[in-house]
């Protein structure tokens with residue numbers, strides 16, 4: 078990203094005399110991959126398991142923010158964009174802001190995160206939305222000349238362009254991997270885990286989530302729409318997202334973990350922590366699941382996450398914790414507790430995100446001590462890894478996933494991320510083994526399948 082581009086992103090604000098106009102039209106189902114491949118950046122993709130699925134390109138407008146007030150700044154700027162919005166179309170295709178935030182509020186773009194400010198949300202120019210009511214094409218504009226007639230004409234053009242897209246775009250195949258390098262080799266990782274354990278034993282810290290990055294050299298350029306399409310088939314039980322602010326580097330992932338969903342006064346979240354592999358045979362798989370449910374260490378670690386989330390949500394309304402169980406993913410299983418709340422007041426989903434992020438599933442406990450430990454120990458830039466990624470609308474409804482099982486992909490390079498909760502009785506060798514399945518979702522889609 079050139080300095081002027083970075084400047085433009087960092088200062089993305091609503092314009093004084095602009096109005097938001099959007100129009101949607103039902104279209105016959107079309108390949109999301111082909112649509113995404115044909116769009117210019119910014120490009121975004123969001124899919125929740127069994128729910129909303131959308132792909133979009135271009136920006137009608139965007140809001141960006143950084144520093145300790147970034148959530149307040151986003152809420153204010155987004156409210157200005159949504160004010161007086163003129164949308165004709167089904168509720169499922171209503172205007173949404175899509176994007177995410179960095180793990181730390183004072184994040185500065187750089188390295189793999191060169192085109193990612195501390196918070197960025199895009200209101201897409203052209204979007205395909207798949208809902209229970211069919212597939213909808215939406216065009217939005219936010220400027221002084223955005224009249225309904227102009228937007229309808231742009232919708233006609235976008236619909237005509239859809240006609241020329243192939244129904245099914247043939248897959249280009251995986252890019253292939255030339256080499257990989259952990260940012261923290263095993264001996265360094267072991268030292269880091271031991272340091273964290275020592276801090277925990279010294280008192281004042283119960284848990285810290287230690288993460289690292291895997292640099293991947295690709296044999297050919299990765300085709301991000303292809304990667305997302307394959308993740309849809311291999312990890313159907315996970316979210317899928319893409320945020321590509323400028324072109325080049327794209328943040329993609331298939332996280333299993335919901336940070337929060339707000340729909341009216343209903344709030345849903347979950348505590349997901351503790352990991353075991355999947356077994357090859359049903360008996361082995363069930364035995365791993367039993368180990369998750371019976372391990373005192375894992376129950377303690379996941380219990381801390383559930384209690385903290387429930388306590389934070391209780392500031393907003395009545396909280397109900399569901400039954401603890403095992404969440405099975407394609408290549409890993411976790412301990413899981415569903416958590417729901419009923420809001421007493423009209424609270425924006427961004428306010429809930431602000432209260433919950435980072436949960437002890439990706440930060441630690443107590444939070445301040447855990448963050449100081451993470452900053453003092455990790456030798457890579459988390460950027461947007463383990464951060465909120467999702468969408469919100471004019472009413473403050475929305476849904477956010479935790480940006481794990483993720484990586485930054487650009488050209489012939491990818492950086493993948495993985496982390497584990499460290500507690501007092503963690504074993505560095507086990508923690509090293511646990512990192513491996515967490516980079517696999519993306520790694521499997523990058524490595525050649527032969």
Ligand SMILES: C=C(O[C@@H]1C=C(C(=O)O)C=C[C@H]1O)C(=O)O
Pocket residue numbers: 286288334349350351352411438439463481482494495496497498499515
């Ligand atoms: C931090 C990650 O995952 C988190 C940490 C887990 C753990 O400590 O076992 C399990 C699930 C996630 O909450 C990651 O995938 O990078």
